Amino acid sequence: MIPGQFEYHAPSTLDEALALLAEHGSDARVLAGGQSLIPLMKLRLASPAVLVDLNGVDSLSGIEESDGQLRIGAMTRHSALERSELIASRYPLIADAAAVIADPLVRNRGTTGGSLAHADPAGDLGSVMTALGAEVGVAGPGGARTLSIDELLLGPFMTTLDEGEILTEVRVPQPEAGSGGAYEKLERKVGDFATAAVAVQITRANGSCSAAGIGLTAVGPTTIRASEAEDALTGSSLDDDALRAAADLAAAASDPAADLRGSEEYKRDMVRVLTLRALRRAVERAGG
């Protein structure tokens, strides 16, 4: 299948990319890893007149800690997250998820920024960044701004990014002592989008839970934050009863639709099971 015609630009700096977007307005689309956009263009579900390819903008890739935050450049490939020692040692939730996004070939192209900007409710990084309480840096004609992940993800394939804006990086608060996270994904086969998946991040201080984040993948029209489950965990002793109660609340927060991957009831129950498993692993990783 052949995509429609378009005009192609390959800027090497963010400023050039922003200028191209400003010049072409609503005709233009950004091309990141292309692993969602190109399939859509092949099916002619997307036919942008102008593509601004970010693959040559080196300043948009990279993984580093600074100023109390982990910063992941928008063009950082899923495979770079998967192989990063920093991620493996300090951000187990991201490491878990990076290894199960799509398949290794897609991970060699697909990017963090592309995933979040695409806002697929079945995208794994949306719920991961929700659980982590991440924020995203955005550059645009009006200058730079910061959005929380909850502000960014608006609905199915919809974000609050304005025309001409580029998501430049994701910022995750550095984990405090006593933190742990885990991602549990149920997929029909390797490389598939989730039937259901759950991201959790908890912090334990003085024997009780001081912070909890829970994000749900593929069980609603957008990424879901299970706020009631988070609230119930916070202040609890993180014993198994507390984890079970939170898992029930997470299942109640899900809003799945029946499809080839399963019925509503099945998916909702899987949210319960996956939340419990993820919480148990997160607590173990948080130590003591």
Added chain:
Amino acid sequence: MTQIEVTVNGAAQQIDVEPRLLLVHLIREDLQLTGTHIGCDTTHCGACTVLLDGVPVKSCTVFAVQANGSEVTTVEGLEQDGALHPVQQGFTEEHGLQCGFCTPGMMLTSVALLEQNQDPSEDEVRQAISGNLCRCTGYVNIVKSVQHAGRVIREG
């Protein structure tokens, strides 16, 4: 049309392409290297896998213009001076194919794996090739072929 410069299997080429041309079509149609296959329309099968600057990617999901300034390796580039690449030897020795449709993609993914890890476990091979679908072999002999290739490389 945009002019790109791309090195394919070691030979630098200057080619005029329409931006919408997919890399796989450049390879198969313009360059007549038909060892790279197309097995789906949805970026699922991996039959189109090539190495782009050494990294295995689905060439049906990259535009040819994006390969400007890059090196592309296809299955035709594996043989060197009449000698089969160790991965090709492995697939021959261990019967790593039946119909052969997935084989070029499988081999390129395996070449990239063996660059990083010359002694992969069965699990590591299965992980690495999990984006390449095979409808014939059940993967058992493919795993053996890749491990065989690893041995050939290690023994020099």
